[in-house]
Amino acid sequence: MHEYLAWGGSVLLLVHAGVHLNAVLPWLAVSMLLINVASGLVGKFLLKRSMESLKTSRQSLSDTGMEKEAVDKKLFLDSVMVDAMKQWRTIHLPIAFIFGLFSLLHIITVFIFSK
Amino acid sequence: MRNLIITGIIGAAVFIFLMVLYPHVLISPGEMSQGHQDIKQQCFSCHQAFGGIDNNKCIACHALADIGKDSLGTATGSVSMGEQVLFHKNLDKYACTTCHTDHAGLNPASAMKGFEHELLPKTISNDCIACHQKPVDKLHQQLTDACAKCHTTKAWELETAFNHDMVQPTERDNCLGCHQKQVDKLHQQLTDACAKCHTTTAWKSEIAFNHDMVQPATRDNCVGCHEAPTDAFHRTVNNDCAKCHSSDKWVPSTFDHTAYFRLDDDHNAKCATCHVNNNYNAYTCYGCHEHTASNILQEHREEGITNLNNCVSCHKSSSEREGGEGGRESGRKGGDDD
Numbered sequence: 001m002h003e004y005l006a007w008g009g010s011v012l013l014l015v016h017a018g019v020h021l022n023a024v025l026p027w028l029a030v031s032m033l034l035i036n037v038a039s040g041l042v043g044k045f046l047l048k049r050s051m052e053s054l055k056t057s058r059q060s061l062s063d064t065g066m067e068k069e070a071v072d073k074k075l076f077l078d079s080v081m082v083d084a085m086k087q088w089r090t091i092h093l094p095i096a097f098i099f100g101l102f103s104l105l106h107i108i109t110v111f112i113f114s115k
Numbered sequence: 116m117r118n119l120i121i122t123g124i125i126g127a128a129v130f131i132f133l134m135v136l137y138p139h140v141l142i143s144p145g146e147m148s149q150g151h152q153d154i155k156q157q158c159f160s161c162h163q164a165f166g167g168i169d170n171n172k173c174i175a176c177h178a179l180a181d182i183g184k185d186s187l188g189t190a191t192g193s194v195s196m197g198e199q200v201l202f203h204k205n206l207d208k209y210a211c212t213t214c215h216t217d218h219a220g221l222n223p224a225s226a227m228k229g230f231e232h233e234l235l236p237k238t239i240s241n242d243c244i245a246c247h248q249k250p251v252d253k254l255h256q257q258l259t260d261a262c263a264k265c266h267t268t269k270a271w272e273l274e275t276a277f278n279h280d281m282v283q284p285t286e287r288d289n290c291l292g293c294h295q296k297q298v299d300k301l302h303q304q305l306t307d308a309c310a311k312c313h314t315t316t317a318w319k320s321e322i323a324f325n326h327d328m329v330q331p332a333t334r335d336n337c338v339g340c341h342e343a344p345t346d347a348f349h350r351t352v353n354n355d356c357a358k359c360h361s362s363d364k365w366v367p368s369t370f371d372h373t374a375y376f377r378l379d380d381d382h383n384a385k386c387a388t389c390h391v392n393n394n395y396n397a398y399t400c401y402g403c404h405e406h407t408a409s410n411i412l413q414e415h416r417e418e419g420i421t422n423l424n425n426c427v428s429c430h431k432s433s434s435e436r437e438g439g440e441g442g443r444e445s446g447r448k449g450g451d452d453d
Binding site for chain 2: 024098112
């Protein structure tokens with residue numbers, strides 16, 4: 001649900017932003033939107049695929065009769081990489097927060113300075 | 116997580132502080148006009164929070180009774196020379212933002228949304244030259260100051276045809292005083308009596324072109340002005356247009372081939388079959404019929420015809436009833452008597 005709403009909202013915001021360079025704040029908000037979308041795509045596809053790939057590799061090595069320790073040793077670097085990518089959510093949340101902050105400030109300033 | 120929230124709150128507070136400190140950089144939608152540069156960091160000099168732009172904030176600096184433009188002249192006496200045209204004087208019931216904006220660049224002209232002449236009192240809006248400089252070209256010098264006869268307040272370009280009656284009578288016939296003479300080959304050899312072909316309502320001639328105006332030396336050189344037709348037939352003939360066409364009209368041609376010879380089904384041939392070497396003053400039938408004069412002579416000897424140079428005097432078409440077997444009488448007469 002969150003992902004579908006993110007897609008729809010991002011498209012609508014890009015249309016709203018259009019191609020005009022006015023105040024810096026709205027452009028910061030648009031930049032954060034794009035970074036947020038990129039971060040979301042990393043979480044949805046890259047992390048998911050990495051975990052599946054690691055799981056498949058581990059399974060196939062186990063099927064060959066390899067000991068668990070030997071498998072862990074062989075897939076050590078892959079495991080470290082996947083563990084690092086699992087921290088992605090820690091990054092994604094602040095990005096989403098900054099995007100929300102910029103958007104909110106933009107909306108408030110528009111109400112303050114427009115009729 | 117708690118640390119993250121605290122960091123977020125502090126970050127947001129810092130950013131809001133920066134917004135308040137540098138609003139011109141962070142939230143201004145564009146550069147202020149030159150005259151407002153001193154207040155570009157003070158948004159609330161003009162803006163009212165959640166209330167748009169209040170007229171009173173503008174009028175505090177720009178008093179309506181003082182806003183004007185030095186008069187350039189007067190046609191109706193609405194203003195004296197050198198006096199200001201105070202066109203904002205009675206506009207207090209309109210929002211300033213109806214016509215003005217800002218954040219549109221340094222140039223003050225960019226801050227105008229468009230000038231609404233309808234808002235002005237009639238005494239001012241009818242006195243165009245009080246604000247606008249009258250053009251100094253030759254045309255406008257001889258016209259009155261009744262600009263509205265040709266121009267509107269919406270656009271300078273004419274929306275209706277120019278009324279030539281406004282031009283001074285002494286200048287009215289001097290077309291080249293305002294208009295540039297066409298530089299094509301035709302107009303170069305003509306006099307400046309434009310009215311012989313053109314009217315003041317339309318450039319395209321409403322009367323037929325009088326070819327007598329063309330210099331006698333070039334009058335017969337039709338292709339000097341007209342483009343020679345490029346169809347298959349005209350490509351084969353020389354430029355003696357007058358032989359078939361008159362200067363009154365191009366179509367229909369005055370040439371009637373049937374008067375000489377009818378081009379019926381048996382003679383649906385190319386021109387060059389009969390008129391060799393592009394010479395339409397002569398023709399030959401030998402290209403198809405009997406091929407030589409001696410063969411023709413044999414055919415006609417029994418008829419007593421010896422003059423074989425002008426076949427069409429007896430044979431007007433492919434019909435055998437003309438000339439040949441069916442027309443010996445006329446053939447003999449035509450052939451021998453010629």
